[in-house]
Amino acid sequence: MLIIKNLHATVDGKEILKGINLELKPGEVHAIMGPNGSGKSTLASVISGNEDYIITKGEILFDDNDLSELDAEERAHLGVFLSFQYPVEIPGVTVTNFIKTAINSSRKATGKEDLPAAEMLKKIREKAKLLDINSKFLSRSLNEGFSGGEKKRNEIFQMAMLEPKLSILDETDSGLDIDALKIVANGVNKLRDKENGFLVITHYQRLLEYIIPDYVHVLFEGKIVKSGSKELANKLEEKGYDWIKKEIV
Amino acid sequence: MELKDKLISSFMAFEEKLDLNSDVHNIRSKSFNYFEKNGFPTKKDEAWKYTSLEKLLKNDYRIFPKKVISIELRDVKKYFLYDLDTYKIVFIDGIYSPFLSDTTHDGLDVCLLSAALSKPKYKKVIKKYFNKIALKNDSLTSLNTSFTKEGAYIFIPKTVVSEKPIQIIHFSTGKQGKMLLQPRNLIVVEENAQVQIIERHQSLKSFQILTNSVTEIFSNKASHVDYYKIQNDYEDSSIIDNTYISQDKDSNVKVHTFSLGGKLIRNNLNFFQNGENIESTMKGITIIGDRQHVDHYTLVHHSKPNCNSFQEYKGIFSDRSVGVFNGKILVDKIAQKTNAFQQNNNILIDDNATINTKPQLEIFADDVKCSHGCTIGQLDNSALFYLRSRGIPKKEAKALLTYAFANNVLESVQIPELKNRINSLIAKKIGVNLGHDL
Numbered sequence: 001m002l003i004i005k006n007l008h009a010t011v012d013g014k015e016i017l018k019g020i021n022l023e024l025k026p027g028e029v030h031a032i033m034g035p036n037g038s039g040k041s042t043l044a045s046v047i048s049g050n051e052d053y054i055i056t057k058g059e060i061l062f063d064d065n066d067l068s069e070l071d072a073e074e075r076a077h078l079g080v081f082l083s084f085q086y087p088v089e090i091p092g093v094t095v096t097n098f099i100k101t102a103i104n105s106s107r108k109a110t111g112k113e114d115l116p117a118a119e120m121l122k123k124i125r126e127k128a129k130l131l132d133i134n135s136k137f138l139s140r141s142l143n144e145g146f147s148g149g150e151k152k153r154n155e156i157f158q159m160a161m162l163e164p165k166l167s168i169l170d171e172t173d174s175g176l177d178i179d180a181l182k183i184v185a186n187g188v189n190k191l192r193d194k195e196n197g198f199l200v201i202t203h204y205q206r207l208l209e210y211i212i213p214d215y216v217h218v219l220f221e222g223k224i225v226k227s228g229s230k231e232l233a234n235k236l237e238e239k240g241y242d243w244i245k246k247e248i249v
Numbered sequence: 250m251e252l253k254d255k256l257i258s259s260f261m262a263f264e265e266k267l268d269l270n271s272d273v274h275n276i277r278s279k280s281f282n283y284f285e286k287n288g289f290p291t292k293k294d295e296a297w298k299y300t301s302l303e304k305l306l307k308n309d310y311r312i313f314p315k316k317v318i319s320i321e322l323r324d325v326k327k328y329f330l331y332d333l334d335t336y337k338i339v340f341i342d343g344i345y346s347p348f349l350s351d352t353t354h355d356g357l358d359v360c361l362l363s364a365a366l367s368k369p370k371y372k373k374v375i376k377k378y379f380n381k382i383a384l385k386n387d388s389l390t391s392l393n394t395s396f397t398k399e400g401a402y403i404f405i406p407k408t409v410v411s412e413k414p415i416q417i418i419h420f421s422t423g424k425q426g427k428m429l430l431q432p433r434n435l436i437v438v439e440e441n442a443q444v445q446i447i448e449r450h451q452s453l454k455s456f457q458i459l460t461n462s463v464t465e466i467f468s469n470k471a472s473h474v475d476y477y478k479i480q481n482d483y484e485d486s487s488i489i490d491n492t493y494i495s496q497d498k499d500s501n502v503k504v505h506t507f508s509l510g511g512k513l514i515r516n517n518l519n520f521f522q523n524g525e526n527i528e529s530t531m532k533g534i535t536i537i538g539d540r541q542h543v544d545h546y547t548l549v550h551h552s553k554p555n556c557n558s559f560q561e562y563k564g565i566f567s568d569r570s571v572g573v574f575n576g577k578i579l580v581d582k583i584a585q586k587t588n589a590f591q592q593n594n595n596i597l598i599d600d601n602a603t604i605n606t607k608p609q610l611e612i613f614a615d616d617v618k619c620s621h622g623c624t625i626g627q628l629d630n631s632a633l634f635y636l637r638s639r640g641i642p643k644k645e646a647k648a649l650l651t652y653a654f655a656n657n658v659l660e661s662v663q664i665p666e667l668k669n670r671i672n673s674l675i676a677k678k679i680g681v682n683l684g685h686d687l
Contacts, residue, residue: 050634076640088635092656093649098639101649106640158639 001026001063001197002047002166008057009046016042018222019058024166027194031208031233032201034219035241040201041085043219044170047199048082049075062166077109079165079196083155083172090142095154096124098142099161106162127160131187148175156187167191168199173207185210205237218244252306252429253288259312260395273366273397276380281395287388299573299605300515300544305487308457310429312396314342318422320453322349325420328451333666335447336415338401342422343430345399349418358404359415362433365402374404378437378467382493382521390491390517393431393463400433400462405442405472414445414664421486423456434464436474443473445664455483464492470524471499475663478516480508481674484539487513498524498553505662506533506545507671509678514543522584525555533562534658534671536678537570538598544573551584551614558588563658564595565651565679566602577609578619585614591621596628596654598647628654648681655679 002024009017016039024030034040046053047060049072060067067075090098104114115123128138131153143151152172159167169188173181188198188211200211208216208230216232217224220241225248226232236244260281267274289306290297318341329337336359339349345361352360365371366379380397383390401417419432438444450460468474480488488511494502508514520529535543549558564572574593595604608621628650636646655675662668 048638050638052630052634071643072634072637073640073642073646076638082638084635084638088629088632090632090636090650090653092653101645102639102641105642105645109640109642162639 002199003061004047004058005061006058007046007055007060009042009053009055011042011053015056016053016222017046020222020224022217022224024197024199026165026197028215029192029198029200029211029213031213031216032199032219033203033205033216033233033236036203038219039222040203040219041170044082044168044199044201047168048072048080073105073109076162076164077106081159081162081164081167083152083159083167083169085171085174087143087151087155089144089146091144093142094139095142095157096138099124099158102158103161123161127157130160130190131157132183133157149177149180152176152184153180153187156184160187160191165196166199167196168201170201171203172200173202173204181207182210205233208233220244220248250309252308252310255309255312256392257285263313263396272376273379277395277397280380280385280391283385283391284388284395287391290388296546296575299571300513300542302513305459305513308427308459310427310457310459311425312429314344314428315425317344318342318424319346319348320420320422325349325451325453328418328420328449329416330414330447330664330666330670333414333664335413336411338415338417340399340419340432342420342425342428343399343432357406357409357411358402360402362400362402362435363398365435366397371402374437378465379435380465382465382467382495382519383463383491384493384519387491389461389489390463393433393461393491396431397433400435402434403436403444403446405438405444407439408441409439410443411445414447417446417448419450419460421450421452421458423452423454423458427457428459430458430460430462432460432462434462436464436466438466438468438472438474440470441472442469445475445477447477447479447664447667449479450482450486450488452483452486455485458486460486460488462488462490464490466492466494466502468494468496468500468502470497472497473500474502476502476504477662477664477667478504478506479671480506480511480514482511484510484512484541486511489515489517491517493519493521494529495521495523496527496529499526500524501528503530503532503661505658506531507674508533508535508537508543509674510537510541511543512541516545518545518547520549520558522549522551522553522556522558525553527553527556529556529558530661531558531560531562532658532661534655534675535562535564535566535572536655536675537565537572538567539570540568541570542573543571544575546573546575548577549579549589551578551580551587551589554583554585554587556584556587558590560591560593561658562593563655564593564604565598565655566595566604567598569599569601571602572604574604574606574623575609576607576621578611578621580612580614580617580619582613585616587614587617587619589617589619593623594654595623595625596651597625598627598651645681648679651679652676652681
């Protein structure tokens, strides 16, 4: 589904990604771990089409489409979703209206009619329940005055509504207490199936106790320096990133 | 003939029809002398540095309407807040339209200034209030004063709360050529009284019209005035709005200005605080494009202790449009514990759009809180990316962010029907079509 080959990317002229290789097949969950500044969030931004980042070498293929040729919204229409580390506040636009706009934009782009209002409402209720979100929350302005936990839950709610093929979770666990973490992880797990894939980006192993990955990759100075099973995450938790750094040297 | 010369001869003709011995006429003559001496403001005047009237003044305007023109309600219904029960004072090319109006003398006066100026029973009020706060050393205000003839007269007596909002609407038809309109409004709100007023100037087609309007508002002790100005006119319509507000202690006045269309708009909004515990609020949303020009020139004069003023103006400028914001806050030495807040935030959509913003603070008291700030920016790229990553195309995403930027100024609008109307005007202007309620 997602194939990344020798990906190099820069931001403000500075090279952050220095040759990433990764393949993610339908149904798989890959975790990307690494110390601060290793390029984890850059990878998420580059895959989802943030124009601040420039691909200088290599390619990203998604279901045989060359993503680097596409705008962020076109990638979304293909089924790429990014759960943001820092979601943006949009006063005056409610959570409900925002998600309606997003869903119908994607439908329009793929030649479909707007989702009928009754179906939309049913779907919103169903997914809101999954993430323990109440109707009062849905009528608030998007992310405005939301707590860290509410923002992340709202991200996963949007993911549940948009039903992407590839979901990238960028530090979704940061700023969450254990209860919120469980709700979010539970939401993600319910959305896992053999058709879609997840790229879970995290600094800590904690989230991976709830969202069990098939593979764990360690990103360091813009490269994947080690890949393995879930055990690798445990080892990192135990020994810290210094162990990896030493191994590379 | 130069416009000024035309005005001079017009004034002489105008005088012939008036009672020259009245007090009001003395005021007119004095004002005209001031205008004659000083003429129109030019870019050399500091207050008009960024706004030039030169081109507008080259037009050969008709000074007095030639005839009475009637219009059908169905043709102009959309310009009213028709889903709301209101009093209405409606003018067509400067002449009162009884057919479109809904005035009253039942417990409060919602009627015409021409009536108030001529009938003996209003004499006391006119003497006490007329031209008392309009600036004497302002050319355009003086010009309006000298030609004072018609406009809205609103008098809310002690403790009366007007159950219905009042709409003042000036239509211009374009059927009598280019036109200079000079409406004059007098609004007196007595102790503990309350009123909501919506003012709109609307052309019915695109033609050269210049409105030079003066409104005096007297908000007496503990009264509340909620005033809304809708400026969403055709591309050849220009307006200079001079509004003067005098507030007594414990009063609360809010003015919202929605500048969404027109050729040149200049809003001179002046607040004079004359007592303690006064609240003055000015809010504005400006959304323009093409070569449109909107200039907000505000003044708040804090002359007594323990008063607040709050200003929030937002502007969105595209194409080659120009915005100006000049906010003057004057705090007298005696006005301790003043809280004055001023904020002007702008988004420039296109590289050729311009905004000139200037806070002007003159503070002579030492125990005050005054803050001011202005921002000029483009839309936030990370916000744009957030929306696009959800599948919302760039153009719609930009519109949605622009809408969100402007939207929160509407929170303080007290009339839900008006809020909805402005909301949809803004959404339409920006090009947000969410296809459902926002």
